[in-house]
Amino acid sequence: MVDTPDNDIEEQADVLVFGTGAAGLTAALVAASEGLDVKVFEKSALAGGTTATSGGSLWVPGAAPILQRTPDVGVEQARSYLLGELGDWVRHDLLEAFLGASPEAIDYLAQHSEVRFAHATNPDYHADRPFGSATGHAITALPFDGRMLGADFDRLKPPRAVFMVMGGMMVGRREIPMLLRPFSSVANFRRSTGLLARHAWDRLRYRRGTRLLIGNALVARYMYSLRQLGVPILYEARLIDLYQEGGRIAGAIIEKDGRRRLVKARRGVVLATGGVSHSVPLRSELMRGTRTNTRWPMKGRRVMV
Numbered sequence: 001m002v003d004t005p006d007n008d009i010e011e012q013a014d015v016l017v018f019g020t021g022a023a024g025l026t027a028a029l030v031a032a033s034e035g036l037d038v039k040v041f042e043k044s045a046l047a048g049g050t051t052a053t054s055g056g057s058l059w060v061p062g063a064a065p066i067l068q069r070t071p072d073v074g075v076e077q078a079r080s081y082l083l084g085e086l087g088d089w090v091r092h093d094l095l096e097a098f099l100g101a102s103p104e105a106i107d108y109l110a111q112h113s114e115v116r117f118a119h120a121t122n123p124d125y126h127a128d129r130p131f132g133s134a135t136g137h138a139i140t141a142l143p144f145d146g147r148m149l150g151a152d153f154d155r156l157k158p159p160r161a162v163f164m165v166m167g168g169m170m171v172g173r174r175e176i177p178m179l180l181r182p183f184s185s186v187a188n189f190r191r192s193t194g195l196l197a198r199h200a201w202d203r204l205r206y207r208r209g210t211r212l213l214i215g216n217a218l219v220a221r222y223m224y225s226l227r228q229l230g231v232p233i234l235y236e237a238r239l240i241d242l243y244q245e246g247g248r249i250a251g252a253i254i255e256k257d258g259r260r261r262l263v264k265a266r267r268g269v270v271l272a273t274g275g276v277s278h279s280v281p282l283r284s285e286l287m288r289g290t291r292t293n294t295r296w297p298m299k300g301r302r303v304m305v
């Protein structure tokens with residue numbers, strides 16, 4: 001950590017956010033929605049991190065989209081399920097903070113941005129155990145039209161190849177049977193031909209399909225919302241070090257275009273650079289019970305964060 005500003009001070013903001021996964025983009029969106037001046041920095045040329053390539057399913061018991069569909073699968077059931085799953089590993093303070101705040105967080109996003117969700121209807125991992133749910137406690141981002149990002153669409157990290165068919169068309173789990181049997185009903189035929197025509201038209205103009213789902217839709221929704229709030233994302237801008245002034249973190253040293261510079265933060269610096277589950281040292285420090293001799297953190301073990 002450095003405490004002398006021997007780098008050029010070129011920029012300032014209320015809040016600096018490092019990382020463009022769900023964690024960083026949420027922090028940026030909330031700070032900007034609360035009226036703060038925010039800058040987001042991403043080390044790669046593309047936004048989204050692991051989040052953009054993920055399944056994008058959020059386990060949020062009690063979230064409004066779940067209660068609308070299955071009012072009986074609420075927070076109480078999730079608490080009992082988690083207590084059974086976690087056993088001796090439980091930390092009640094974390095459990096209550098998670099159960100209390102996470103539905104509220106989803107409401108906040110829906111009220112302040114285009115980051116909106118639907119019930120994912122994925123079963124719990126252990127749906128057969130006491131208080132497990134077959135319809136689940138998960139939500140997923142609503143599909144998003146990548147064309148709404150304009151030129152920023154090229155900045156969105158693409159999904160993993162397994163989530164795409166026919167040169168970049170994202171297909172939802174429920175759409176697979178319909179596309180495999182387009183002639184089984186008039187509705188299937190209409191929907192299948194509609195999706196294929198949209199994709200063909202997309203491919204005349206874009207490198208991949210613009211109908212975005214799961215983790216890719218989630219990041220696209222954040223990018224769109226942040227652009228509406230006027231929050232810039234600086235690409236290929238890597239956090240190098242934190243800057244300290246008067247005993248507090250007051251900025252960061254970033255490297256961009258081969259130059260290092262100090263960016264000062266009036267209110268705070270958010271580190272959301274991911275990589276925890278891939279890092280053996282971080283897992284050893286933060287996640288009790290995971291394997292530390294392998295890059296597979298959860299195989300065959302219970303995990304307590």
Ligand SMILES: Cc1cc2nc3c(=O)[nH]c(=O)nc-3n(C[C@H](O)[C@H](O)[C@H](O)COP(=O)(O)OP(=O)(O)OC[C@H]3O[C@@H](n4cnc5c(N)ncnc54)[C@H](O)[C@@H]3O)c2cc1C
Nearest residue numbers: 019021022023043049050051054055056057238239273274
């Ligand atoms: C295939 C797959 C499917 C998954 N499915 C799910 C799922 O359905 N549900 C679920 O809950 N979880 C899922 N996960 C896990 C989940 O995706 C991650 O836990 C989550 O996306 C992490 O988000 P994050 O914001 O912390 O980090 P990330 O999304 O990884 O973002 C971190 C960002 O920080 C940037 N960065 C790193 N270092 C610097 C630096 N020095 N300066 C500036 N920027 C930096 C990175 O380039 C990256 O863009 C899945 C993971 C994978 C691999």
